[in-house]
Amino acid sequence: MRRVPKSGWVAGVDMGASNLRFARADLRGRIESITAERVRPEGGPKGVIAQIGAGIEGLAARKSSGDRLGPAAIAVGVPSAVDPRTGRVSLANNLPGWRDIDLGGPIRKRFQAPVVVDNDANLAALGERWRGTARRAANFVFVALGTGIGSGIVVNGKLCHGRTGNAGELYRFNVDWRRWAETFPDTGYFEFQVAGLGIAAAGRRALGGRRPRSEQDLVAERDAQFVFKAFRAGVRRARAVLDRAFTILGVGVADLVSVLDPELVVIGGGLTRGAPELMLETVKRVLHQIHPDIAPPVRLSTLGDRAQLYGAVSAALEAIASKDELPPRY
Numbered sequence: 001m002r003r004v005p006k007s008g009w010v011a012g013v014d015m016g017a018s019n020l021r022f023a024r025a026d027l028r029g030r031i032e033s034i035t036a037e038r039v040r041p042e043g044g045p046k047g048v049i050a051q052i053g054a055g056i057e058g059l060a061a062r063k064s065s066g067d068r069l070g071p072a073a074i075a076v077g078v079p080s081a082v083d084p085r086t087g088r089v090s091l092a093n094n095l096p097g098w099r100d101i102d103l104g105g106p107i108r109k110r111f112q113a114p115v116v117v118d119n120d121a122n123l124a125a126l127g128e129r130w131r132g133t134a135r136r137a138a139n140f141v142f143v144a145l146g147t148g149i150g151s152g153i154v155v156n157g158k159l160c161h162g163r164t165g166n167a168g169e170l171y172r173f174n175v176d177w178r179r180w181a182e183t184f185p186d187t188g189y190f191e192f193q194v195a196g197l198g199i200a201a202a203g204r205r206a207l208g209g210r211r212p213r214s215e216q217d218l219v220a221e222r223d224a225q226f227v228f229k230a231f232r233a234g235v236r237r238a239r240a241v242l243d244r245a246f247t248i249l250g251v252g253v254a255d256l257v258s259v260l261d262p263e264l265v266v267i268g269g270g271l272t273r274g275a276p277e278l279m280l281e282t283v284k285r286v287l288h289q290i291h292p293d294i295a296p297p298v299r300l301s302t303l304g305d306r307a308q309l310y311g312a313v314s315a316a317l318e319a320i321a322s323k324d325e326l327p328p329r330y
Contacts, residue, residue, distance in 0.1 A: 079095070
């Protein structure tokens with residue numbers, strides 16, 4: 001068993017397709033500082049890993065939590081499945097070159113500290129259980145709804161990673177059997193219907209504007225905020241786009257309930273801010289229609305866009321006293 005330091009700090013990192021965020025916390029879990037910067041993907045995986053290392057070193061120059069210069073442990077959330085056997089990043093399809101990448105090794109070598117690498121939705125689930133909506137839940141699902149869609153699954157208090165680390169990767173969920181053989185560029189059916197890229201594509205078709213030349217163009221145009229803005233302005237066609245997307249989301253949540261029978265479903269991510277009341281109302285209505293007797297509560301994240309960072313801090317704290325530096329088994 002690794003000796004647990006009596007003083008020091010841990011680093012949590014949230015790596016997105018566009019932004020990197022860093023949190024420093026003391027060994028009691030108190031957040032001391034949070035910083036953010038743009039991802040510089042042009043350097044490829046090596047460049048981004050170096051950028052992560054520099055960001056962690058920046059945390060070391062901040063408020064002291066003890067006499068240790070470097071972090072006692074580090075956890076990094078990534079927009080990809082992570083192989084539970086090796087800790088390697090499987091495929092971050094929003095970042096060029098991020099396929100089968102060893103992120104933890106270089107960070108571990110640089111800081112000589114335990115490093116946990118896990119899917120960002122998994123860490124968000126840990127964050128919600130530690131400091132958020134799911135504090136009293138041992139069996140729940142966290143659904144991350146943003147540009148893409150994913151989930152973190154907690155069963156009997158432990159993260160479920162699956163055989164390859166792809167448990168909870170909802171982007172390839174399919175709730176329309178007639179479309180089973182279609183190929184969706186860089187994504188799957190579910191992400192193309194209910195996440196930001198799908199809502200944006202449907203919004204352009206319904207509300208007009210520039211006509212993308214191909215399905216690939218639709219995937220590249222991922223900002224759905226114009227649809228939510230039109231909805232708030234009372235545009236009926238925008239309401240219809242969101243009604244459809246949130247209904248499909250409700251069917252997907254109901255399918256998760258069929259398989260997992262959780263005590264709680266938490267929904268977080270950037271798209272929850274656009275029309276939260278409509279989204280919750282629609283998902284709950286669909287869920288109760290399909291599961292009138294066992295439908296669990298559905299709630300919004302209380303941590304917002306910091307859920308991943310809180311989860312990363314929680315995983316780093318656990319890694320201090322653990323020999324396991326692969327995705328944590330809570």
